[in-house]
Amino acid sequence: MANISKRNRRREREIKNAAKNRREIIAARLSRRDMIKAGLLTSAGYLIHKNGLSARAQFSGSDCDRRWWDGSGGNGTPVSPPTTPFVEPLPIPPIAQTVPALSPAPTVAPNTAAGEARTRNHQALTTLAPVKFYEVHQREQLISMHPELPLQRLWTFNGTAPGQTYVARYGEPILVRNFNDLPNDNGGFGLQSVSTHLHNGHTPSESDGFPCDFFGQTKWYDQHYPNVLAGFASSHPPLGDINESMSTLWYHDHRVDFTAQNVYKGLAGFYLLFNQFDTGDETTGFRLPSFPNFDIPMMFNDKNFDPDDGSLAFDLANRDGILGDKFLVNGKIQPFFEVKRRRYRFRWLNAGPSRFYRMYLTKSNLTNHPFWVISNDGNLLLHPVQTTTGLMMGVAERMDVIVDFSSFAAGSIIHIENRLEQCDGAGPTNNILAAGQGNKMLQFRVVSDPVTDNSVDPATNPTFYQVPTRVTERIRRCFKFDRRNGQWVINDKLFDCNDVRFRVKRNTAEIWELDGGFDWSHPVHVHFEEHQVLKRNGQTPTLIERGRKDVIRLGENDDVEIYFRFRDFVGRYPMHCHNTIHEDHAMMLRFDIDDVGNNNENDCGFRR
Amino acid sequence: MPDVNRRKLLATAVAPLAAGMVGRAASSDDKFKVAESSRAKLQKRYFPNFELTTHEGKKVRFYEDLIKDKIVVINFMYVKCEGVCMPVTMNLKRVQNLLGRRIGRDIFMYSITLKPEEDTPTALKRYVHAHKIQPGWTFLTGKPEEINTLRRSLGFKDAKAKLDKDLTNHTGMVKYGNEARQWWAMFPGEANAPWIVECILWMEGPNAETIPEAGQSQPKGNDSGHNHSKVRNKG
Numbered sequence: 068m069a070n071i072s073k074r075n076r077r078r079e080r081e082i083k084n085a086a087k088n089r090r091e092i093i094a095a096r097l098s099r100r101d102m103i104k105a106g107l108l109t110s111a112g113y114l115i116h117k118n119g120l121s122a123r124a125q126f127s128g129s130d131c132d133r134r135w136w137d138g139s140g141g142n143g144t145p146v147s148p149p150t151t152p153f154v155e156p157l158p159i160p161p162i163a164q165t166v167p168a169l170s171p172a173p174t175v176a177p178n179t180a181a182g183e184a185r186t187r188n189h190q191a192l193t194t195l196a197p198v199k200f201y202e203v204h205q206r207e208q209l210i211s212m213h214p215e216l217p218l219q220r221l222w223t224f225n226g227t228a229p230g231q232t233y234v235a236r237y238g239e240p241i242l243v244r245n246f247n248d249l250p251n252d253n254g255g256f257g258l259q260s261v262s263t264h265l266h267n268g269h270t271p272s273e274s275d276g277f278p279c280d281f282f283g284q285t286k287w288y289d290q291h292y293p294n295v296l297a298g299f300a301s302s303h304p305p306l307g308d309i310n311e312s313m314s315t316l317w318y319h320d321h322r323v324d325f326t327a328q329n330v331y332k333g334l335a336g337f338y339l340l341f342n343q344f345d346t347g348d349e350t351t352g353f354r355l356p357s358f359p360n361f362d363i364p365m366m367f368n369d370k371n372f373d374p375d376d377g378s379l380a381f382d383l384a385n386r387d388g389i390l391g392d393k394f395l396v397n398g399k400i401q402p403f404f405e406v407k408r409r410r411y412r413f414r415w416l417n418a419g420p421s422r423f424y425r426m427y428l429t430k431s432n433l434t435n436h437p438f439w440v441i442s443n444d445g446n447l448l449l450h451p452v453q454t455t456t457g458l459m460m461g462v463a464e465r466m467d468v469i470v471d472f473s474s475f476a477a478g479s480i481i482h483i484e485n486r487l488e489q490c491d492g493a494g495p496t497n498n499i500l501a502a503g504q505g506n507k508m509l510q511f512r513v514v515s516d517p518v519t520d521n522s523v524d525p526a527t528n529p530t531f532y533q534v535p536t537r538v539t540e541r542i543r544r545c546f547k548f549d550r551r552n553g554q555w556v557i558n559d560k561l562f563d564c565n566d567v568r569f570r571v572k573r574n575t576a577e578i579w580e581l582d583g584g585f586d587w588s589h590p591v592h593v594h595f596e597e598h599q600v601l602k603r604n605g606q607t608p609t610l611i612e613r614g615r616k617d618v619i620r621l622g623e624n625d626d627v628e629i630y631f632r633f634r635d636f637v638g639r640y641p642m643h644c645h646n647t648i649h650e651d652h653a654m655m656l657r658f659d660i661d662d663v664g665n666n667n668e669n670d671c672g673f674r675r
Numbered sequence: 676m677p678d679v680n681r682r683k684l685l686a687t688a689v690a691p692l693a694a695g696m697v698g699r700a701a702s703s704d705d706k707f708k709v710a711e712s713s714r715a716k717l718q719k720r721y722f723p724n725f726e727l728t729t730h731e732g733k734k735v736r737f738y739e740d741l742i743k744d745k746i747v748v749i750n751f752m753y754v755k756c757e758g759v760c761m762p763v764t765m766n767l768k769r770v771q772n773l774l775g776r777r778i779g780r781d782i783f784m785y786s787i788t789l790k791p792e793e794d795t796p797t798a799l800k801r802y803v804h805a806h807k808i809q810p811g812w813t814f815l816t817g818k819p820e821e822i823n824t825l826r827r828s829l830g831f832k833d834a835k836a837k838l839d840k841d842l843t844n845h846t847g848m849v850k851y852g853n854e855a856r857q858w859w860a861m862f863p864g865e866a867n868a869p870w871i872v873e874c875i876l877w878m879e880g881p882n883a884e885t886i887p888e889a890g891q892s893q894p895k896g897n898d899s900g901h902n903h904s905k906v907r908n909k910g
Contacts, residue, residue, distance in 0.1 A: 148706070148707070215706070217707060217710070252713075253713075253856070253857050253858070254713050254857075255713030255714070255716060255717055255857050256857065256859075258858055258860075258877075260877070283880070324860040324861075324862070324874060324877075325858075325860060373710075373716070375707065375708045376707045376708050376709070376710040376711070377706070377707045378710055378713075383717070383721060383830065383859045384720075384721055384827075384828060384829060384830030384832075385830065386830055386834075386846070386848065386861065387833075387834040388834075491834045491835075492834060493834060493835070551759075551847070552758065552759040552844060552845065552846055552847040553833065553844075553845070553846025553847055553848045554846070554847045554848060554863035554864070554865060554866075555863070561863045561865055561866045561867070562863070562866065562870075563866060563867045563870040564870065564873070565867075565869070565870060566867065566870075586835070651860060651861075652848060652861055652863075653862065653863050653866065
């Protein structure tokens with residue numbers, strides 16, 4: 068295999084230096100005024116593009132002005148047909164309904180004769196026997212994404228996009244029988260072959276939705292979700308570690324090489340997990356706003372539409388990341404949502420395909436309304452963290468937030484606004500656009516109805532979960548993400564579903580160092596276990612990032628150190644970039660969990 | 676079996692998108708053109724019907740002759756390339772060997788030059804002979820500006836303008852697809868050859884139960900890291 072060219076190594080050094088310089092500025096605690104004086108920052112708050120400071124400088128310029136279908140995914144001149152914002156209410160995906168029984172009954176071994184496509188036995192079907200059963204059909208449905216656009220031929224779970232929301236509870240295992248009833252004609256993009264991933268359940272591999280466990284039309288696949296806490300069969304028997312509780316999960320298609328197309332076409336939905344603390348009832352447990360009235364899932368997407376016929380359009384020539392010029396929440400372009408004068412829990416999800424967001428709540432006078440972050444990637448934090456400076460979200464990241472509307476007069480208007488500038492799929496420029504100049508996602512309208520609010524006030528600093536106790540790691544592995552002649556490599560190797568890059572020994576802990584490449588930003592996702600972020604670029608992570616996560620934002624040349632404890636189940640899992648376009652261009656590796664493990668990918672020399 | 680399979684799939688799947696199948700909301704009736712078939716849209720957007728010349732000197736139309744109704748594998752290269760071209764060409768030779776006689780019969784491989792000025796049909800033919808490339812894999816040249824348009828519209832451009840102009844940086848990614856089914860994706864040209872074969876065979880249909888015929892000659896040694904000649908039988 069060829070090595071990275073000399074030219075790239077030089078460039079890499081330059082970038083390392085730029086990152087170092089930026090870190091030094093932070094470490095030196097230069098104030099805004101100091102930096103403006105030193106000519107490093109403009110008064111608008113932009114870092115001056117200077118060689119040695121911004122690694123992106125030499126590429127800045129015309130990148131923001133491209134047509135959407137020529138592969139560059141530019142977000143310059145909008146191409147989609149105009150649509151009037153905020154004309155329809157936010158749709159709330161329906162709650163998935165159980166079926167009394169499945170016929171034929173689920174079996175431990177794959178029921179190949181009856182059309183099941185599973186290839187491996189269930190690991191825990193008898194020990195964590197499902198108490199609820201669901202049947203889901205992936206099929207085409209005509210759906211309106213905006214009243215001024217034609218109906219769209221979307222791929223759905225049981226007829227809705229986003230799919231139905233699963234409302235699950237710890238201690239209640241479920242089984243979903245998942246049918247592929249997709250049509251022969253894909254309408255221009257999408258593959259009628261699917262693998263549904265539950266992101267990021269503590270799920271045995273055969274039910275996880277591994278990218279290469281895909282199945283075709285007319286087949287079905289039983290997915291067993293034990294809804295069990297990590298550690299139940301190892302460190303914390305028999306119920307698992309309460310501090311590993313998760314709340315906001317989502318499911319989406321993960322078909323290798325076709326994930327971006329299939330998810331863009333609609334194959335994604337929410338999966339909410341409750342327990343004795345996170346109860347869904349604001350009078351019990353942590354007293355978080357009650358589900359479903361005041362606990363609202365919001366799936367963010369950006370998409371493009373054909374300027375001639377108004378149909379949903381996916382750029383098949385894009386290798387870098389697709390940026391849409393229409394912004395959707397729960398499948399609607401710029402909906403509105405009426406809120407009462409009280410606290411709400413919003414479960415924000417960036418469902419891609421590629422864009423990074425920095426979300427603000429912008430009031431009509433263009434000032435920010437502060438809000439509380441309570442959960443990162445479905446993991447409740449130790450305490451709520453208030454933010455006034457926006458909330459970063461890479462693809463697949465979930466942020467549960469508490470927004471208090473009690474201070475607003477009836478009739479007030481507030482927008483969820485993304486103010487992060489991004490010109491191409493490579494990553495954001497990190498410029499923050501002025502309030503009102505960003506992408507408005509959704510409009511809140513405060514109504515005058517009288518209302519009670521029994522939910523906890525985040526300002527009282529309630530405690531949720533502790534960060535789980537760490538044990539000594541068995542091994543440290545290091546991963547460098549890079550790009551070689553347009554091919555994504557991890558530690559200089561390319562993806563192959565059949566290539567097990569390393570083996571994790573079940574019920575042991577590991578530390579991984581992830582090193583981002585130059586010029587590109589990646590939201591990196593590791594299946595199965597949540598990790599703890601130990602260090603980001605040598606520093607202690609922010610309060611929001613400090614707990615558990617399953618997606619790591621790797622900005623240009625970031626180094627992040629994370630801790631895992633792989634427990635209870637065995638089998639195959641991937642690590643991959645969740646910019647779905649990068650993912651589909653093979654920015655992925657496979658690792659397996661077994662009872663032996665190995666020490667592959669432990670060369671950390673490149674960092675020293 | 677593969678032929679039957681393919682014919683069956685092509686026949687069932689390509690019912691053109693009749694006008695009106697894209698539903699209309701009442702208020703959008705007058706605003707939009709009647710949707711043309713998605714297949715026609717893809718052709719316009721990505722597969723210009725330029726005239727190209729093969730390494731055998733034959734004139735062909737890109738869409739009509741090379742892409743339409745076919746399962747294809749497409750990459751860009753040039754004869755005097757010292758970078759990624761050679762490892763990709765050698766790897767695609769392994770792929771061709773694994774797929775054996777199917778290449779040129781129901782799966783077509785195309786390598787398009789990035790330097791049409793110097794890569795004449797004769798130069799490409801010499802390249803084919805020098806590297807003992809088997810029939811069924813066609814090397815193509817054409818008018819420089821059309822080749823450049825083709826490269827960009829097929830998704831072989833780099834988002835970064837500077838990198839895009841740097842020929843030594845040109846992509847090692849390879850496009851694969853089934854035109855009639857509107858399935859298009861890419862694999863890294865240096866990936867393990869048996870894995871690439873799996874990807875290409877998906878284009879026969881998600882339910883295709885296919886084991887490639889034994890290649891005319893198996894790759895020697897295990898230089899791709901793996902040597903699965905069987906493709907998993909995926910549902």
